[in-house]
Amino acid sequence: MLELRDVQVVFDGFKALDGVDLTVPEGELRFLIGPNGAGKTTLIDVITGLTKPSAGSVRFGEHDLVGKKEHRIVRLGVGRTFQTSVVFEELTVVENLDLAASFRQPLWSLARRRKGVSAAVEEALARTGLEELAERSAGVLSHGQRQWLEIGMLLAQRPRLLLLDEPVAGMSGDERQRTGELLTQIAEDHTVIVVEHDMEFLRRHASTVTVLHEGKVLVEGPVDKVSADPRVQEVYLGRRKASDAVGNRP
Numbered sequence: 543m544l545e546l547r548d549v550q551v552v553f554d555g556f557k558a559l560d561g562v563d564l565t566v567p568e569g570e571l572r573f574l575i576g577p578n579g580a581g582k583t584t585l586i587d588v589i590t591g592l593t594k595p596s597a598g599s600v601r602f603g604e605h606d607l608v609g610k611k612e613h614r615i616v617r618l619g620v621g622r623t624f625q626t627s628v629v630f631e632e633l634t635v636v637e638n639l640d641l642a643a644s645f646r647q648p649l650w651s652l653a654r655r656r657k658g659v660s661a662a663v664e665e666a667l668a669r670t671g672l673e674e675l676a677e678r679s680a681g682v683l684s685h686g687q688r689q690w691l692e693i694g695m696l697l698a699q700r701p702r703l704l705l706l707d708e709p710v711a712g713m714s715g716d717e718r719q720r721t722g723e724l725l726t727q728i729a730e731d732h733t734v735i736v737v738e739h740d741m742e743f744l745r746r747h748a749s750t751v752t753v754l755h756e757g758k759v760l761v762e763g764p765v766d767k768v769s770a771d772p773r774v775q776e777v778y779l780g781r782r783k784a785s786d787a788v789g790n791r792p
């Protein structure tokens with residue numbers, strides 16, 4: 543379980559996060575939304591150790607994450623994707639997965655490992671449906687397949703908590719649908735936090751949504767309730783109809 547209490551991040555006097563409380567139980571698929579500059583990326587950065595909060599606590603299971611180095615937090619089972627790609631285009635799909643899997647392994651286990659594909663890599667291939675493309679160079683993948691490879695690379699590290707930043711950005715309708723199903727399936731045995739703006743995608747695949755605004759949690763709850771909340775509509779106001787305002791990036 544992930545638990546943030548009264549988390550504050552200040553950049554040059556500006557409060558990017560201002561007293562955030564967030565509890566995500568184990569096995570939940572939680573969506574995080576909010577207008578530009580709301581603090582979503584900063585929140586992910588705090589959980590992964592990239593940014594140290596000036597106040598507040600971040601607990602993951604029995605561990606206190608504040609002050610821990612990023613690689614230590616990865617070792618504890620927290621994995622993230624970035625908005626920029628981390629795929630090596632000249633390597634094959636399976637080589638990318640293998641490389642990702644090796645990040646969390648102690649060196650001695652790498653030296654001992656027999657040649658061939660590890661169970662973690664096999665699982666990641668199967669989960670993401672990339673088996674048939676395993677030996678293809680990552681450079682030839684479609685945009686959607688590449689996003690799945692990135693999710694696969696995270697899975698290969700065997701995290702307990704996955705943090706995904708806009709995984710369906712730029713995807714076709716079919717790819718979005720598949721990604722939604724993939725996320726739901728991953729949440730069967732992981733905790734997953736997804737930053738996403740697409741309201742249609744949220745309506746289809748989200749259960750619980752947390753809305754950030756100006757560094758604070760504005761509203762939290764079931765997707766239908768959240769999207770109908772006047773405070774949420776207000777935050778996204780000025781864009782088309784209020785009913786689908788949340789779906790439009792500011």
Ligand SMILES: Nc1ncnc2c1ncn2[C@@H]1O[C@H](COP(=O)(O)OP(=O)(O)OP(=O)(O)O)[C@@H](O)[C@H]1O
Binds near residue numbers: 554577580583584
């Ligand atoms: N390293 C930094 N130094 C100074 N200000 C920062 C830094 N990182 C973020 N900020 C500011 O903190 C606020 C929150 O930024 P953050 O990137 O977390 O928002 P976001 O909700 O992820 O927005 P977006 O949807 O645009 O990605 C913004 O006003 C941003 O300009």
